[in-house]
Amino acid sequence: MSSTDSTKKSTTSKSDAVYRALKRAILDQALAAGTKLPEDSIGERLGVSRTIVRQALARLNGEGLVELRAHKGACVAQPSLQDGRDIFAVRQALEALVVDTLAGRLTPQQVKQLEAHVDAEDAARAANSSHSIQLAGEFHVLLAHLTDNDMLARYVTELVSRSSLILSLYGRPHSSDCAVSEHREIIHALVKGDKKTACSLMSEHISAITTRALLKTDSGKDFPDLLAAYAKAEGL
Amino acid sequence: MSSTDSTKKSTTSKSDAVYRALKRAILDQALAAGTKLPEDSIGERLGVSRTIVRQALARLNGEGLVELRAHKGACVAQPSLQDGRDIFAVRQALEALVVDTLAGRLTPQQVKQLEAHVDAEDAARAANSSHSIQLAGEFHVLLAHLTDNDMLARYVTELVSRSSLILSLYGRPHSSDCAVSEHREIIHALVKGDKKTACSLMSEHISAITTRALLKTDSGKDFPDLLAAYAKAEGL
DNA sequence: GTATCCAATTTTGTATACAATATTGGATAC
DNA sequence: GTATCCAATATTGTATACAAAATTGGATAC
Numbered sequence: 368m369s370s371t372d373s374t375k376k377s378t379t380s381k382s383d384a385v386y387r388a389l390k391r392a393i394l395d396q397a398l399a400a401g402t403k404l405p406e407d408s409i410g411e412r413l414g415v416s417r418t419i420v421r422q423a424l425a426r427l428n429g430e431g432l433v434e435l436r437a438h439k440g441a442c443v444a445q446p447s448l449q450d451g452r453d454i455f456a457v458r459q460a461l462e463a464l465v466v467d468t469l470a471g472r473l474t475p476q477q478v479k480q481l482e483a484h485v486d487a488e489d490a491a492r493a494a495n496s497s498h499s500i501q502l503a504g505e506f507h508v509l510l511a512h513l514t515d516n517d518m519l520a521r522y523v524t525e526l527v528s529r530s531s532l533i534l535s536l537y538g539r540p541h542s543s544d545c546a547v548s549e550h551r552e553i554i555h556a557l558v559k560g561d562k563k564t565a566c567s568l569m570s571e572h573i574s575a576i577t578t579r580a581l582l583k584t585d586s587g588k589d590f591p592d593l594l595a596a597y598a599k600a601e602g603l
Numbered sequence: 604m605s606s607t608d609s610t611k612k613s614t615t616s617k618s619d620a621v622y623r624a625l626k627r628a629i630l631d632q633a634l635a636a637g638t639k640l641p642e643d644s645i646g647e648r649l650g651v652s653r654t655i656v657r658q659a660l661a662r663l664n665g666e667g668l669v670e671l672r673a674h675k676g677a678c679v680a681q682p683s684l685q686d687g688r689d690i691f692a693v694r695q696a697l698e699a700l701v702v703d704t705l706a707g708r709l710t711p712q713q714v715k716q717l718e719a720h721v722d723a724e725d726a727a728r729a730a731n732s733s734h735s736i737q738l739a740g741e742f743h744v745l746l747a748h749l750t751d752n753d754m755l756a757r758y759v760t761e762l763v764s765r766s767s768l769i770l771s772l773y774g775r776p777h778s779s780d781c782a783v784s785e786h787r788e789i790i791h792a793l794v795k796g797d798k799k800t801a802c803s804l805m806s807e808h809i810s811a812i813t814t815r816a817l818l819k820t821d822s823g824k825d826f827p828d829l830l831a832a833y834a835k836a837e838g839l
Numbered sequence: 840g841t842a843t844c845c846a847a848t849t850t851t852g853t854a855t856a857c858a859a860t861a862t863t864g865g866a867t868a869c
Numbered sequence: 870g871t872a873t874c875c876a877a878t879a880t881t882g883t884a885t886a887c888a889a890a891a892t893t894g895g896a897t898a899c
Binding site: 617618651652653654655673674675 | 889892
């Protein structure tokens with residue numbers, strides 16, 4: 368947005384710092400999906416009062432990374448498989464708008480920025496670095512920001528975050544993240560100004576991510592169902 | 604989302620009630636864009652503590668209806684003209700996904716629901732009711748919800764809300780809201796299962812809304828610019 | 840008369856204290 | 870041995886109290 372960045376809740380830093388710390392922890396899977404997030408412990412651990420933690424949790428809830436059940440506290444969100452499908456469907460639509468907006472309009476500087484990013488992706492991939500997956504997501508975020516459409520960038524950012532959770536829940540354990548080559552191809556098409564190719568490349572790319580992220584079959588997504596399976600195995 | 608509705612911050616009702624009250628007030632333009640929202644006064648007026656008001660304001664900030672500047676308090680958001688363009692561009696993409704998802708898949712019950720809604724729109728329009736404009740927005744929200752894609756519905760809802768603010772800032776005073784006939788045409792195409800027609804109808808429809816909402820020319824959108832104009836007139 | 844600086848007031852930012860609700864563990868009844 | 874109920878505990882929901890920052894108003898100097 369114009370005046371203030373929005374999406375920035377309020378404070379100079381304290382609540383914001385906790386928010387970022389928790390978000391990072393969740394996206395890095397240091398806090399696995401479903402992990403309870405008691406206000407007290409977190410506050411104690413981070414050296415802030417519950418008030419601050421609470422604000423951060425509320426904000427994360429707004430972004431779908433944390434679930435809040437009344438009188439039962441917060442936990443890292445466990446989006447359903449259906450949520451995953453929904454999220455990727457929306458990504459498909461929004462990232463199509465991203466490439467449509469960007470095709471043929473990238474400045475040389477922006478191209479350099481993008482290439483630097485995919486280089487970093489390659490390096491991290493080679494080093495088998497843990498944040499290889501993080502960088503892959505950030506490519507999409509960077510692209511969205513280059514559109515100069517704040518709304519679009521915000522939504523794409525949020526969707527990419529949620530995608531991480533989905534991947535951690537339903538993706539193959541060491542699922543190969545976005546193929547860096549696909550990112551390079553998209554950049555190439557954008558530079559050439561080939562809208563059509565860029566769009567279909569992105570579309571296929573996201574389809575590929577979706578497939579990798581939602582590998583698990585339809586069954587056993589809900590907790591009750593999961594238990595039912597075990598129950599059946601034990602003849603209960 | 605699956606488990607808890609998300610977008611529902613936390614509490615059984617109190618903070619939620621204040622949130623809804625403020626949101627309603629903003630969307631009804633009872634609180635004009637830019638209006639200061641001091642935590643104390645609001646809390647006193649609504650009979651809750653600042654804590655609650657603060658939570659509600661933070662949530663509204665997350666949805667772009669309220670701006671929060673550090674140590675300077677909250678006020679009703681004043682999205683820029685550029686924000687308006689951004690928002691409608693995203694709406695174009697997402698509502699295209701809505702009609703694409705819905706075309707040929709509406710149940711008879713859903714069709715009835717939609718027709719009842721546009722009937723209500725017509726009635727409100729005839730009565731020159733103030734919530735005619737509100738109903739017009741809710742048509743888009745209803746459509747989005749029918750997709751059964753929670754993520755999509757959430758984003759469209761948020762975008763429609765923000766559109767109200769945009770309209771209040773930059774639209775023609777008594778700007779005719781969505782033409783109800785256009786809504787009917789869209790429903791018709793959806794029922795027929797004519798994806799192509801439905802998509803282009805929606806696209807044109809949103810373009811029409813965009814035009815009405817962003818009538819004002821490029822000049823004078825920012826406060827400083829506005830002052831500059833007055834200053835110039837006075838030879839300052 | 841204008842501009843600058845300082846103090847008083849107001850409003851936000853944060854922590855803590857209290858109230859209400861949910862969970863857990865054990866005890867009792869069958 | 871199992872199930873049910875109740876009390877103790879822990880955690881969330883809310884209000885209030887205190888600290889910090891910004892705005893406002895007036896007073897003083899030029």
